[in-house]
Amino acid sequence: MEQAALAQLLTELIATWENEVVEFKQASNDYKTDTIGEYFSALSNEANLRGAERAWLVFGVSDKTRAVVGTNYRLERERLDGLKGQMAQGAEPSIAFRDIHVLNDPAGRVVLFEIPAAPRGIPIAWKGHYYARAGESLVSLGLDKLDEIRQQTLAQDWTAQVVAGATLADLDAEALRKARESFAQKYANRISLDEVMGWPLTTFLDRARVTQDGQITRTALLLLGKAESAYRLSPHPAQLTWSLEGPERAYEHFGPPFLLSTTRLYQRIRNIQLRILPQDELVPVEVPKYDQRIVLEALHNCIVHQDYSRNGRVVVIERPDKLIFENEGGFFEGIPDDYIQNTRPPRRYRNPFLAQAMAKLNMIDTMGYGIHDMYSGQARRYFPMPDYDLGEVGAVKMTIYGGVVDLAYSRLLIQKTDLPLIDVLALDRVQKKLAIPDEAVTRLKRAGLIEGRKPNYYVSATVAAATASKAAYIRTRGQDDEFYAKLLTDYLEKFGQADRTEITKLLQDKLSDALTDQQKYNKVSNLLGKLRRRGTIENVGSDASPRWQLAAKN
Numbered sequence: 426m427e428q429a430a431l432a433q434l435l436t437e438l439i440a441t442w443e444n445e446v447v448e449f450k451q452a453s454n455d456y457k458t459d460t461i462g463e464y465f466s467a468l469s470n471e472a473n474l475r476g477a478e479r480a481w482l483v484f485g486v487s488d489k490t491r492a493v494v495g496t497n498y499r500l501e502r503e504r505l506d507g508l509k510g511q512m513a514q515g516a517e518p519s520i521a522f523r524d525i526h527v528l529n530d531p532a533g534r535v536v537l538f539e540i541p542a543a544p545r546g547i548p549i550a551w552k553g554h555y556y557a558r559a560g561e562s563l564v565s566l567g568l569d570k571l572d573e574i575r576q577q578t579l580a581q582d583w584t585a586q587v588v589a590g591a592t593l594a595d596l597d598a599e600a601l602r603k604a605r606e607s608f609a610q611k612y613a614n615r616i617s618l619d620e621v622m623g624w625p626l627t628t629f630l631d632r633a634r635v636t637q638d639g640q641i642t643r644t645a646l647l648l649l650g651k652a653e654s655a656y657r658l659s660p661h662p663a664q665l666t667w668s669l670e671g672p673e674r675a676y677e678h679f680g681p682p683f684l685l686s687t688t689r690l691y692q693r694i695r696n697i698q699l700r701i702l703p704q705d706e707l708v709p710v711e712v713p714k715y716d717q718r719i720v721l722e723a724l725h726n727c728i729v730h731q732d733y734s735r736n737g738r739v740v741v742i743e744r745p746d747k748l749i750f751e752n753e754g755g756f757f758e759g760i761p762d763d764y765i766q767n768t769r770p771p772r773r774y775r776n777p778f779l780a781q782a783m784a785k786l787n788m789i790d791t792m793g794y795g796i797h798d799m800y801s802g803q804a805r806r807y808f809p810m811p812d813y814d815l816g817e818v819g820a821v822k823m824t825i826y827g828g829v830v831d832l833a834y835s836r837l838l839i840q841k842t843d844l845p846l847i848d849v850l851a852l853d854r855v856q857k858k859l860a861i862p863d864e865a866v867t868r869l870k871r872a873g874l875i876e877g878r879k880p881n882y883y884v885s886a887t888v889a890a891a892t893a894s895k896a897a898y899i900r901t902r903g904q905d906d907e908f909y910a911k912l913l914t915d916y917l918e919k920f921g922q923a924d925r926t927e928i929t930k931l932l933q934d935k936l937s938d939a940l941t942d943q944q945k946y947n948k949v950s951n952l953l954g955k956l957r958r959r960g961t962i963e964n965v966g967s968d969a970s971p972r973w974q975l976a977a978k979n
Contacts, residue, residue, distance in 0.1 A: 431528040435535060438481055439491055445471040445558040446480035449488045452496045452536075456484065459552070461508070462515045465540055467556035467563055469520070469549040472542035473574055479523060479542060485535035495533015502527075505536070517550040546577040583733045584644045585778035588657050591641035593626060595654035600682035601626070604649055604786050607684070608633050611787040635782045644779045647728070648786065650681040664738040665724070667693045671745045678738075684786060687724045691717060694743055701807055701829065704836045704886070708919070712806045714827040715748065719802045722795050723811075723823060725788045727752035729780050735819065746828040752821055761813040764796040766846065799825070801846060807835040810853040831856035833884040837874065848874070855882050909935065909952055914961065914975065922965065922974045928953070 426434070438447055448464055450456065461482070468480035485496035499505040505525055513521040520541065528535040543549045548571055550556075555566035608629070609618040621629065630636040635645040646654060647663055655663045665683070667690050669675040677693060679686040696717075700709035727739040732754025742749040754775060774780040783789045800810050809830045814822040829835045834856040838849065851865040855875055866882065869875040875882045909932055916931055917923060923931070929949055936945045953973065956962045966972035 426526055428528060431526055431535075431537065432530065435483070435486075435493075435528060435530070435537065438483060439486065442491065443488070443561045445560070446475060446477050447483070448481070448558075448561075449483045449486040449491075451487050451494055452484040452498045453494075454497045456498055458508070458511055459515075461538075462512060462551040463554075463556050463563060465512055465516065465522075465538075466549045466551040466554070467558050467566075468540045469543045470555065470566055470570065470574065471558050472540065473545070473548075473577075474570060477542055480540040482538040482540060483535065484538075485530075485533055493530050493532035493535055495530075496536055497534070498536055500534075515552050517553065518544075518547060520544075520549060543574065545581060546575055548574045582776060582778050583661075584642065584647065584776040585637070586643050587637060587640045588643055588646060591646065591654070591657050593641070595641060595646060595651055595657065596649045597651045597682045597685070600649040600684045603684055604633060604635075605629060607787040608785060611785065633782060633785045634778070635785075642778065643733075644776075644782045647681055647779065648684045648782060652680045652682075655680045661733050661736055662738045663733075665690055665728075666738055666740045667743065668740060669693075669743045671743075683728055684788070687721055687728070687788075690724065690741060691720050694720065694741075694748065699828065701832075701835050701839065703839050710807070710839055712808075715825065716802050716806060719799050719825060720748065722789075722799055723748075723750045723825060725783065726750075726795055726823075727821075729783050729789055730754060730756075730775055730821070732775060732819070746826065748825045748827065750823045750825070753819065754821065755819055756813075756815055756821055760815075761796060765800050765850065766797065797846075800850070804838060804844075804846065804849045805842075807838040809834070809856065810850060812857075831884055833886045836886075837884060841874075848872075852884055856884055906952060906955070910956060910961070913952070913956070917962065917973065917975045922972050924966070924970070924972050925949075928973065 439449075441447065443449055446468055448468060464482050468482060472478070472480040484498050485493060487494045499508065505527070508525065509521040513519045520543075523539040523541045526537040526539065528537065548555050548566060555571060557564055557566040557570055605621050605624075606618065609616060609621040624632070627636070627639045630645065631639065635648060636642055643658060646658055650657075650663075663681050663683075665679040665686055667677050667679070677690075679690050694715060696713055696715050698711050699714050700711055702709045724739070724741065727750050731737070731739055731752045735753040737753035740749075740751040742751070780789065789795060803810055803826070808828070809826040811826070812824040814824070834852055837852065838844070844852075848865075848869065851861045851869060852874060854861050855869075860880060861869075861882070866875070866879070874885055876885050877883050912931060912935065913923075913928065916928075929946070932949055932952075933945060936948060940948065953962070957964070960976050962973050963976045964971040965974055
């Protein structure tokens with residue numbers, strides 16, 4: 426370091442004075458090497474614990490007056506540098522000063538020993554003894570601090586490590602294009618796509634948090650790397666596997682870039698339309714077997730939470746009526762129930778660097794909403810709730826259902842779309858023959874949603890009956906004008922036209938019981954008038970006998 430820079434550094438160190446990572450000694454002529462070694466151990470360990478890159482031992486400053494007094498310690502540069510070897514011999518593991526700086530201050534010679542922080546997970550000892558600091562005092566390294574350092578390797582972020590030898594040439598061009606688009610979509614309210622596309626590649630990658638100062642990380646290779654560059658992650662298999670089980674059997678492996686591979690895996694899943702026939706109705710409700718957003722949310726969760734140090738792969742098993750997602754590593758923060766009701770954001774991630782990058786690329790959120798959204802999405806599709814299996818040590822399995830378990834449950838959700846999620850979760854447990862709390866039993870029985878005696882409850886099959894005509898096509902969703910308008914437009918889309926009698930029959934029993942027959946008639950008339958003025962529907966009959974259909978532009 427230049428003398429001016431050393432002078433500035435010394436001024437700053439004196440201003441903050443002694444603490445756990447800075448020690449001043451006058452050391453006029455000499456100083457015991459063993460004592461220096463003890464301070465070396467203590468300061469190195471404390472720098473590790475405080476997340477500092479280095480600590481300082483300074484000779485030539487009075488620890489009483491806080492003024493430079495000068496030191497004659499090892500005036501010969503060769504002898505001074507010899508202290509590095511002595512530290513390396515006495516320290517366990519072998520480690521030495523990062524550098525020894527000499528400042529020729531007007532008030533005297535100052536020696537600044539730059540001590541590196543102890544490596545992650547490895548405390549530094551001096552001749553078999555571990556040292557630490559208690560304020561300005563030199564003390565033994567306590568068991569609490571010793572354990573804290575040793576446990577650091579357990580929390581090391583595998584995904585943040587820079588990959589030796591990897592370059593921008595290891596990244597996939599299509600994935601990079603998609604990454605820019607996804608980033609722009611995430612921040613559309615602040616940054617335009619054209620601006621993102623115009624950034625230099627290194628600038629974009631750093632801003633998307635997939636690289637570190639332009640260096641390729643494991644996260645960069647996982648999300649954006651070429652398939653042929655996956656060997657750089659060996660022996661950790663960067664792989665997603667789709668396995669079809671049932672009457673037919675098949676499988677396929679997918680490597681990086683995961684930003685694209687997750688969609689490619691989803692396209693292997695057989696996603697047919699399923700029909701659910703509501704009670705007492707002739708027209709079925711059609712829903713896809715799986716919702717793409719739910720499947721990708723589950724798959725992205727597996728990627729971000731995978732314990733890559735276990736050398737496993739993410740597996741998606743497709744069975745005739747369900748998908749099973751498996752990833753290595755136990756549930757890292759809390760339990761699934763903490764997130765289903767959307768009441769707890771995660772405080773920690775197993776792979777924080779990867780999580781940050783996936784959030785920047787719009788693959789996940791980092792507030793714990795994903796699990797809640799998957800459960801809510803299944804409820805909107807009238808399907809059973811996902812199941813988590815944490816029984817296998819060091820692994821997580823999640824099941825997404827692609828079919829009906831209990832028809833009464835699905836029919837009830839079709840009719841009762843305003844049920845709170847907590848009730849849907851309880852009904853789901855009932856249909857799966859699982860126990861539910863007594864307070865949930867009381868609540869569901871009072872609402873007429875379940876029947877039976879403990880423990881043999883079942884979802885009630887006597888839900889509100891439908892009318893025996895075409896007017897029962899769409900079930901109740903709410904009690905505002907937009908709800909009634911949706912009923913009518915869905916009906917017209919399905920059946921083409923309707924006269925006033927058919928429309929009244931469609932809406933009559935959906936309107937509030939608080940209204941008189943005349944008020945219900947007027948409300949339907951007002952609704953028809955509003956939709957006509959809006960250009961949503963048109964009269965293709967006469968004024969005396971109108972027949973309504975969707976307007977041509979619709």
